[in-house]
Amino acid sequence: GENVEQHPSTLSVQEGDSAVIKCTYSDSASNYFPWYKQELGKRPQLIIDIRSNVGEKKDQRIAVTLNKTAKHFSLHITETQPEDSAVYFCAFTGGGNKLTFGTGTQLKVEL
Amino acid sequence: DAGVIQSPRHEVTEMGQEVTLRCKPISGHDYLFWYRQTMMRGLELLIYFNNNVPIDDSGMPEDRFSAKMPNASFSTLKIQPSEPRDSAVYFCASSQGLAGGRGEQFFGPGTRLTVL
Numbered sequence: 001g002e003n004v005e006q007h008p009s010t011l012s013v014q015e016g017d018s019a020v021i022k023c024t025y026s027d028s029a030s031n032y033f034p035w036y037k038q039e040l041g042k043r044p045q046l047i048i049d050i051r052s053n054v055g056e057k058k059d060q061r062i063a064v065t066l067n068k069t070a071k072h073f074s075l076h077i078t079e080t081q082p083e084d085s086a087v088y089f090c091a092f093t094g095g096g097n098k099l100t101f102g103t104g105t106q107l108k109v110e111l
Numbered sequence: 112d113a114g115v116i117q118s119p120r121h122e123v124t125e126m127g128q129e130v131t132l133r134c135k136p137i138s139g140h141d142y143l144f145w146y147r148q149t150m151m152r153g154l155e156l157l158i159y160f161n162n163n164v165p166i167d168d169s170g171m172p173e174d175r176f177s178a179k180m181p182n183a184s185f186s187t188l189k190i191q192p193s194e195p196r197d198s199a200v201y202f203c204a205s206s207q208g209l210a211g212g213r214g215e216q217f218f219g220p221g222t223r224l225t226v227l
Contacts, residue, residue: 043221045218046217049215098156098159099156
């Protein structure tokens with residue numbers, strides 16, 4: 001079945017530093033790669049996504065890169081702020097166009 | 112729009128009892144998804160519907176779980192009988208179109224289920 005590996009599981013950075021989370025997927029037919037942010041006790045919310053015909057996408061301090069050959073995609077957060085602290089999930093479209101989620105990365109931004 | 116609505120927000124029940132979780136998707140969305148989230152297994156897709164028809168229920172753990180969508184504005188996830196290992200947060204999500212197309216999935220607030 002579809003599989004995605006997400007690393008690291010926890011990440012602690014100083015405020016203002018950059019954070020990078022990486023996911024590796026198995027299904028070469030995948031064509032959609034969203035990232036969700038989940039704050040404690042809240043629902044997952046989409047923060048950025050990328051489609052397979054694009055290599056990089058940016059939205060202010062957040063960017064996602066995709067390497068289809070290597071089957072991995074990464075989330076980059078620059079100038080991190082305390083409100084960036086949350087769990088981040090990568091996902092991709094597996095069989096049947098349903099989303100398969102990674103195991104999550106707990107990001108902590110320290111003052 | 113109020114977003115995806117779920118009820119109840121919290122449910123505490125005893126092993127063996129029937130549990131019914133409810134979801135109202137965003138108006139106009141034609142896909143509805145049920146997810147389960149636990150620390151051990153992460154976010155798992157249980158089942159999804161398109162235009163009220165179940166499309167993929169391969170994630171439903173066992174026969175104790177059932178889901179219905181009688182109309183475009185309402186869906187239920189039922190567990191009968193419930194077991195302690197069913198304790199989790201259950202999310203409902205809806206989208207207009209498939210992932211990769213127009214289909215951003217919007218999640219509801221979740222139902223935190225505790226089975227004693």
